[in-house]
Amino acid sequence: MAATHVENHGAHGHKALAHHFDNLEQQREAGSIGMWVFLVQEIMFFGGLFLAYAIFRAKFPEAFAAASNHLDWHLGGINTVVLIVSSVTMALAVYYAQTGKRRPQVGFLFVTMLLGMTFLVIKAFEYAEKFRDHLFPGASFQWTGHGDPNQVQIFYWIYFAMTGLHALHMIIGLGLLVWLILSAWKGRYTPEYHAPVELTGLYWHFVDIIWIFLFPLLYLLGRHLEAGGGH
Amino acid sequence: METTAAALPIEPLETSRVNYLNQEYGLKSWLLTKDHKRIGLLYLGSVSLFFLLGGIYAMLIRIELLTPQGDLVQSHTYNKLFTQHGIIMVFFFLIPSIPAVLGNFLIPLMIGAKDLAFPRINLLSWYIYTAGGLLTLWALVAGGVDTGWTFYTPFSTTFSNSYVILAGLGIFINGFSSILTGLNFIVTIHTMRAPGMTWFRLPLFVWAHYATSIIFILGTPVLAITILLLAFERLAHVGIFDPAYGGDPILFQHLFWFYSHPAVYIMVLPGMGIISELIANFSRKNIFGYTFVAFSSIAIAVFGFLVWGHHMFVSGQSVYAGMIFSFLSFAVAIPSAIKVFNWTATLFKGSISYATPMLYALGFIGLFTIGGMTGLFLAALGLDVHLTDTYFIVAHFHYVMVGGTLLAYLGGLHYWWPKITGRMYPEGWGRFAALVIFVGFNLTFFPQFLLGYMGMPRRYHVYSEEFQVLHVMSTAGASILGVGLLMPLVYFIWSMRYGRIAAANPWRLPGLEWRTSSPPPTENFETTPIVTWEAYEFAPPEELEVVGKLSPRDEPDHPALQP
Amino acid sequence: MSEHIVSRKIYFAIFGALMVGTALTVFAAFVDLDHVFHGANTVVALTIAVFKATLVVLYFMHVRYSSRLTWVIVVAGLFWLAIMFVFTISDYMTRPNGLTP
Amino acid sequence: MQGWIPFIPERASTLAGRVDGLYFYLVGVTIFFTLLISATLIFFVIKYRRRSESEVPRPVAGSLKLETLWSVIPFLIAMSMFVWGADLYFAQYRMPKDALEVYVVGKQWMWKVQHTTGQREINELHVPVGRKIKLIMTTEDVIHDFFVPAFRTKADVVPGRYTTLWFEATKPGRYHLFCAEYCGTNHSGMTGWVTVMEPTDFDQWLSGGANQESPIVAGQKLFQSQGCTSCHGAQGEGGKGPPLVSLFGSTVKLENGQSVQADESYIRNSVRSPQSQIVEGFRQPLMPTYYKEQLSEEHLLQIMTYIKSLSPTRTQGITTTAPARENNERTGPATPDATGAKTIDSQRSNPVGSTPPSVRTPGQ
Ligand code: HEA
Ligand code: HEA
C-alpha cells in the first residue's frame, strides 16, 4: 500500500480529495478497508446475540420450537424477499454510480429506500401483533401453549433483541440512503469518485445478511415438530 | 484541555514558526480540531482527570483498609469505592490512556503521514469518550454503582439497587470510542505509510498499536452487546442472565470475559510498544530480534482471545473447559516472555543513558516480570482455586497494570514531552519521582500477594485482625505512591510554561517523529518524507538526515545528554 | 487496484439463486428430517443460509474481486466469531448432563 | 504437623499440602526468573552506561538460537506448571463417592448448613476429622463462594443449580469460612467458622442435636403435604407421575429422545420447572409449575434427600448416620460398612442396569 504514495500524482486537487490523502485511489482504499473493519465489528456485535440464541435453543428445545412456531413465518418470508430484492437494487445503484449514469442511480437508490421502508412497516405490524398477544417479555407476558413459560419468554426476549437491533440498523441505513439520494441527485458521484455509494452498499448488504440468518433461526426451526402451539 | 493550550505561549525564542499549537487559538480551535495531535492532547486532559478521580478512590480504599473494622465508611459505600475505582481506572483511564493519547499523537508522525485516515472520526471518538465519561460520572454523582467492575449477574441485574444502568451505558458508549480509534489506526497503518516505510521499518510502537487495534475491533463489540442485554434485563426484569427468569449467569461471565481478558492485553500491549522504543533508543541499539518482538505483539493479540475462561475456574464452568483455558493461558505467556528477554538482550553492548524515561522502562521490565509470573500462579488450575478472589489477584493485576502499563505510560510521556509541548521536563525531578513511585508501588502491592495466599478475600470491607499488619504496609506504600505520582502532575504543568525549550531532536534519535520540529507543524512534515533507513538505525547524530523545518536552537540541551 | 465493475447479468443470476435458496429453506423447514439424525433440520437451514450469505458477500459486496486484505479482514471476522462459539459451547457440552446439539 | 512458615495459612486438609507444594514451585520459578532478569539488567546498565555523547554502538543482529532457547525453555516450564495444576484441580473437583454429604444454602448474607442427621447451623460448619465431607451447595439469591483458606479450596455457589465441594480435614480446630464471590453490601460479613472435631466429640455434638428431624423425614413430610404423593404415590412408587423409587442416579429417557443422568440438579429442575425436561411417556404436562414459588431451596433440598433415600444403592452417607460410620472407619484400615460395600459394586455395575426398566417406564 505504501506504493500508492510513490505514484501519488493522480487526481490531485479533486474537490472530494481530503487534504491528508495523496490521491483519490488512496482515499477510496482507506474508505473501503475502514468499512470492512467496521463490518467485522458488527459481526462480533451480533455474534454475542447469536451465541445466546444457540445456547438457549440447545437448552430448551421444546420451548423454543413451540415459541418459534407461534411466529408468523409468512411475514418473515415476505420480509426476506423484500430485503433480498433491496440488496439487488442497491447493487445496481452502485453499478450505475460506477458507470456514471445519474438517473438510474438515483432511481435504484430510491427503490432500495422504499423496500427498506416496506420491511420496517411489515415488521411494525408483526411487533404490534406480538404486543397485542402479550408476547412481549416482561410483566404483561402471557403464554398458554406448550413449553415452560419462562423459557418461551426467553425465546421472545432474544427474538425482540435480535430483530430490534436489526431494525435499528435498517433505520440507520435508510438515513444514509436519503443522504445518498440527495447528493446523487446533485450529481456528486462520478465514475472516479463514488465511495459513499459503494460503502453504504456494503453496509446495506451486511444488514441483509444478518436477516438471511435470522429468518430460519427465529421463524422456521422447529416447524417440523407439529408439537407446540403454532397455528 | 483548553488550559493546556492556554498554558502554551507563543515562544519568542522560536523564530515565529507556526506549529500545531500556535497555529490557531481559542476554545473553538480545540473543540473542532481535526488534527490528531490536538485530539491527542484533548485525550491527555480528560484521561488525566479520570486518573486523578480513580486515584482518589484508591486512596480512600487504602485508608479504609487501615483498620479491620470498617470504621471510615459503611460497607455499601466501600463497595461503591472499589467498583468505581475499577470502572474508572480500566475503562476511562488505562484502556484509552496510551492509544488515545500517545498513539493518536505519534502514529502519523512515526509512519510519515499528515494525519490519521479519518480525522473527523478521530474527533468523534473523543466526543463519544467524553459522553460516556460524563454519563458514568453522572451515575457516580447520582448515587454510585456497587456491582464490582465485573458486573456479575444476577447481582447486577436483579439485586443491586445502585445506578447500574447509567454506569453501564457510560461504558457501552465509551466502547465505541475505542472501536473508532482502533479502526482509524488499522486503516492508517495500512494505507498511509510514507514511501519506503515498509512494515518491517515500522517502529515497534506502531506494531503494538496495530495489535491493540485488532483487539479493539474484535473484542469491544461483544462487551457492548453484553452490557446492552444487562441493562435491558435490569430494566424489564426478564432476560437471559438471571436463573430466576430461566437465564444463565455463567453465560454472562463468558461474554464479559471474552472481551475483558483481551482487554487486559489492550492495556499492556501499547505499554510494551513504548518500552521497546525506550529500550532501543536510550541504549542507541537496534532492538534485539525485531521480528520476534513485532510478531509477539500480534501473537498476544490473537491468543489473548483464547483464554478468557481462566477467570472462571471456580465458577461452575466445566472442568474440561477449565483445562483448555488453563493450557492456553500458559501458552499466551510465551510471547510476553520473548519480549522480556529481547529487551534485556538489547541492552547488551549498548550505550545506555540514565534519562528518566529509561528509568521507567527498567522499572517496567522488573515489575511486569513479577506481575506476569504471578499470572502463571493463577493460570495453574489447582492453585487458582485457592487464590481466586483473594488479594493475590489484586496484587497480580496491579503489578501488570500499574507497575507495567502505568509506568510505561509515564515513561512515554516524559520521552515524547519535548515533542508534544516543545519544552523539556526537569530531569532531576523526573528521576526522583520515578524512584519514589517505584518504591511506593512495591510497598503498596507486594504485601497484597502475601495477604492473598493467607486467604484475605478481595472486595472485603471488614476483615479479620491477622491481616492488618500487611494492610497497613500497603496503605503506607500507597501514600508514598500517591505523592510520587503527584510530582509529575506538578512539574509537567510547570514545564509547559517554564521548561527549557526543546530541540527538534533532543535525544538525538533516528525515528521519523524526531525528524520534524518540536512541536511539529499541523501537517507534521513540510514534505512527505521518503524513508531510506531501517528502524532504530543509529548513526552519529550529525549524519541524521532531517525532514521538515527545525527550530533554530538545535544543540544538545539536555542534562542527560551532557557527557 | 482500481475497482472491478460486476456485470448486471451476474447480479440477476445471484438474485435468482438467493430466491431459490429462500424457497428451499422454507420447504426444508416443514419436512421432518429428525429421523435422518437429531437436529438435521437445523443443519440444512444453516447450510442454505451460509450459502446465501456467501453469495451476497462474494458478488454483491464484490469481495470476489477485492484485494487480498479484504479477504483477510472478512475471514478474520468469521474466525473470531467461531472462537467465541466453539469455546463457549464446549464448556456447556462438557458439563455433567451438558448440552446436546 | 509442619512447622509454621511465614505468610502460609494453616494446613488443615489433605489437599492443603499439595496446593502449597505447587505454590512453592511457582514461587521458586518466579524468584529465579525475576533475579535472572533484574540481575542481567543491572549488570548491563552499569557496564554499558553511556560514556561519551557521540558514541554509537555497533548494531547487533538477532539470534535465532537464542530466540528458540528462550521460547522453548519457558514453554516447558509452563507446561510442567500446567500439568501439576490440572492434576491438583481434578483432585479438588472430582467428588469422592463415599463422602459424608452436607447441604449448604447461601443467602445474602449468611451460610445455612444442614446435616443429613438433622442438625442445622448458620455460619458454622462442624465436621469430624479424617472423614471425607462433600458439600452440596446452592443459593437463594446471587452467586456466593464457599472458601476455607485452611483447606485451600473454594467453589462458587450458583443460583439455579447445585455445585459441590469436598475436603477431608486433617486436624481439629476452628478455621475461617469466607464468602469469596462479591455478593452485595454485606459480602465481607458473610463469614463464619468451620469447626473440625475429633470423631468422638463430633458424635457427641451430633447426639446433642438429635432431637431435630432429619431432612429425609422433613422431606417425606413435605412430599405428602405438597401433594406429590397424589401423583408419585405415597412411597414414590408412581402413579399419574413416574415412580421416584430408585430414580436418583439412574438414566432417564426424555420425551425428546435425549436421556439424562438423574443427579441433584436434574431432580431440582424436574420440580422447579417440570416441563423443561419431560419424562418419556408423559407428553401432557400434568405436574404443576407452581412449586417454584412454593418450595424454598431448603425445602427442595429436603425433598431431594428424601427422593435420594428412595434409591439407597446409589446414595451414600445419607442413609447411615455418621457415628456408625465413624467407629467403623476408625477401627482398622478402611473396612467399609454394608452401604459402603454396596456402594462399591453399584459403582461397578452400571446404574441403569441396576433398575429394572419395568419400574422406570410408566404404565401407558
Ligand atoms: C495489563 C493487564 C494484565 C496482564 C498483562 C495480565 C497478564 C496475565 N494474566 Fe492477568 N489479570 C488482569 C490483568 C492482566 N493480566 C486483571 C485485571 C485480572 C483480574 C480481573 C478481575 O477479576 O477483577 C487478571 C486476572 C487473571 C486471572 C484470573 C484469576 C482469577 O480471577 O481467578 C488469570 C488466570 O489465569 C490471569 C493470568 C494471566 C496470565 C497468564 C498473564 C500473562 O499474559 C503473563 C505473561 C507474562 C509473563 C509470564 C512474565 C514475563 C515472562 C518471563 C519473565 C519469562 C519466564 C516465563 C515463563 C517461565 C513462562 N490473570
Ligand atoms: C488501571 C488500573 C488501576 C490502577 C492504576 C489502580 C491503582 C491503584 N489501585 Fe486499584 N484496582 C483496579 C485497577 C487499578 N487500580 C481494578 C480493576 C480493581 C478491581 C475493582 C473491583 O474489584 O471491582 C482495583 C481494586 C483495588 C483494590 C482492591 C479493593 C478490594 O478488592 O476491596 C485496592 C486496594 O488496595 C486498590 C488500590 C489501588 C491503589 C493504591 C492504586 C494506586 O496506584 C493509585 C495511585 C494514584 C493516585 C494516588 C492518584 C494520583 C495522585 C494524586 C491524586 C495525588 C493525591 C494523592 C495523595 C497525595 C495520596 N485497587
Ligand code: CUA
Ligand atoms: Cu456471599 Cu459474598
Ligand SMILES: [Cu+2]
Ligand atoms: Cu485474564
